[in-house]
Amino acid sequence: MKIMSVFKSFFIDKKFKEDITFLKKVSLFEGLNDVALGELLTISSRKTYVPGEVVFEAGTPGKVLYIIKSGEVEGIKNGKVIFTLKEGDYFGEIALLDETPRTATVRAKKQSELLLIYKVKFDGFILDDPLAGVKVLRSMASKIITRLGELEEHGK
């Protein structure tokens, strides 16, 4: 047991493993194994945003998916806060499908660390691991269907 723990501390990246454990809680990546989550970590970038800092403006073409590693962000449309997201949530996922203009402005409500995944790198991820890619796209489709349903409810 001692030998195993010494081996692990020497060879295994503890922080990387913690990040994989974090990604398992993100609903978009439900069902992905550790290797696929590890692949996503290697293609992601990190950026810290201070409170009030704008992540992206409404109307700008989207190319990046954002995952909230820590902190909180809020979505703003026509001057009103329309959603608030916290650690483990994600936003901007439509950018993984198409570079359509963002529908809302998102800004950091608290000091936030975000993981960023660029569309072209995600395309490469799907090519390398089609099964994992399909799972992610299915999760995304499921969320879009839920949102459409909510919009229809509001419309009634």
Place this chain on the structure above:
Amino acid sequence: MVNDKTVTAKTIVLLVITGIGIWFLYSVRNILMPFVVSAMIAYLLFPIVKKIQKTGVKRVVAVSIVYIAFIAIIAIAVYILVPIITYELNNFISNFNDNIAVLKKYITELQKYAGKHVPVLRDAGILDNLAGKFHEFISREISNLPSYMKGLFSVFSTILLVPVITFFYILSGDKIMDKLFELIPSRYVETSLSVFWEIDEVLGRFIRGQILEATIVAVLSSVGLLIINLDYAFLIGIIAGLSNAIPYLGPVVGGTIAAIVGLIQYHNPVIILKVGMVFAIVQFIDNNFIQPIILSKGVNLNPVIVIFAVMAGAEVYGVIGMLLAVPSAGVISTVVGILLKDKKKYI
């Protein structure tokens, strides 16, 4: 909405910074070689390091494993190839003067033969002119040999520095990018990510593809030249492999050198046909099987731009410039494309 004056000021600042960057790189071009070679090897090894890293292994351990394996492969290749290449080089050097004399004699014979069968060329003085220029070329290249030997010394210093620089590129490359990324204002984050990852894709595909392609072409050329029993088959094969990285011109270089060596060895123009066949087969295999499989031409550029880039590279930095021309043009094309597409965001 940003006003016109701010956009103009920002554009001028960006152009000035880019200009200073290019001027600086041009000024230090003589010491860039080890850094360029290290970057190429790092690009070759990055994907393997990432594959190990995604299993949860520490980066320094993943880099060490890959690096040791790579050095071992190079050591084995050197152990096998160095005796053969040393033998061919020694042979070449000891027979050099005799070979040059044979080549000059052959040119004179060719001149007489052409003059006899195509008197128009002799009467117009074309043959004398051509023969004179060829003798001049040979004498000039012989007198340039000391400076080529000096260039070899810089190759040795490159060989010593490259392993060290490569190791630190692979180990720290991601951390440096993360730190740079934190400094970028959030407004430019997505564009910066696009530029960074698109350049990474273009360069990565090109470098990995070119290294693989050059190795395969070198092996095929050497085998082909051995079959037709040409001297210095391995040396010429290596030159053919390396020069294959230069678009359009590269494949001709290996063939020309092989043809000259063949003429000296056999004193018979039939060898040119055999050499031509060998290189035609190598190019056929390269264009129809190697390139489609390994996607070596990852840089999608108009052929006119490629030719211009290669000529400009030759003008700026000789043979090295020609090798770097296409990836450089690919990077510039990618960056300009992304910035033009995103410019509306900043206006």
